[in-house]
Amino acid sequence: MVAFPVSENVARMQASSTLKAAQAAAELRAKGVDVIDLSVGEPDFDTPQFIKDYAIEALGLGITKYTASSGLASFREAIANFYSRRFGASINPADIAAACGGKQALFNAAACILNPGDELLIPRPYWVTFPEIGTFCRARNVFIDTEETDFILTADQVRDAISIRSKLLIINSPNNPTGRVIPPDEMRRIVEVCAERGVYVLTDECYLLFVYPPAEAYSLAALDAQTRKHVCVAGSFSKTYAMTGWRSGYTIANPEWTRAMVKLQSHSATHPTSFVQYACGKALDDAERSRVAVETMLAEYERRRAYLIPALNEIPGFKVSVPEGAFYAFADVRALVGKRWASSEKFAESLLKDAHTVVTDGAGFGADGFIRISYATSLENLERAIANIKQVIERA
Helix, strand or coil: CCCCCCCHHHHCCCCCHHHHHHHHHHHHHHCCCCCEECCCCCCCCCCCHHHHHHHHHHHHCCCCCCCCCCCCHHHHHHHHHHHHHHHCCCCCHHHEEEECHHHHHHHHHHHCCCCCCCEEEEEECCCCHHHHHHHHCCCEEEEEECHHHCCCCCHHHHHHHCCCCEEEEEEECCCCCCCCCCCHHHHHHHHHHHHHCCCEEEEECCCCCCECCCCCCCCHHHCCHHHHCCEEEEEECCCCCCCHHHCCEEEECCHHHHHHHHHHHHCCCCCCCHHHHHHHHHHHHCHHHHHHHHHHHHHHHHHHHHHHHHHHHCCCCCEECCCCECCEEEEECCCCECCCECCHHHHHHHHHHHHCEECEEHHHHCCCCEEEEECCCCHHHHHHHHHHHHHHHHHC
């Protein structure tokens, strides 16, 4: 049988390691196994009821037709108003384009600026999709290691990584997988360094509002208009509003970049679902209820973090920094790897096989010897997981 001739662009890409872990958990559940899934990057909260009600309202109003590829005007205006209220940003709604989730926003942005041979700068550890975007665009991925700064990217590191072929830097703060947050002043310096060298910045802000005090949420959309010309903000409703299945995101960029993304989207997804755009726009305009919903979820994540990080650090062979945002713990297990397990992948496999506890191997994030643990699950599950991990290590 002749093999299917998969295109070179797709054949060179790697499957998502986070989705692999989620699939492993699903297969065990299908067999009736009681699984503790700490792999998923998805809030365990339901979408707030008032946002669901807005979607129902849209259906009643007949908002079920095509929209412009850039999205509903009301959707884009609501986003501009949100950034003005929250961050003091002055954004023209025409510079905003709707997308089918944050992931498509990132793909659209990168595909509209990267050419074969361009360098895509990626801080490491990274979200698993970042290098695959570069691979698909036939760019050259250049990784910036951040372990020496405790996984917080600095302007000096970016400056040292830039070459004559550097075209785009992609950053993610709060970060997946580490949960670390780049301070606002450092974020601004990073953009200034890039702008000086003609490098553009794509910032993945899908965890924008999930920042724990005393750290504060910050968006590059708040930069002055001149500096922001080198920036594309990729935003999403998935995490902070518990709307992963709704597939709603957006970009904020200079007019030329935005027009290119809209053109690309007009030939792919066309636009995100019309009534979802309506619901998201109305939710942002309903500022008080949105604030309460986000703060309620964030408070619960903070409670879980307060238990999980000390508990992990008490396990022999584990070392974990305190995340300032998102809902992940990135555990250094290199003290275990090489002595009892050949790799962090093998350790993760042991947890799955022997304790029915699913974590994500750090190799998929460019950090072999680490595992990512999501605390987007109940405190009870976290307590059970800690007990399971201890038992696996003790029995090894």
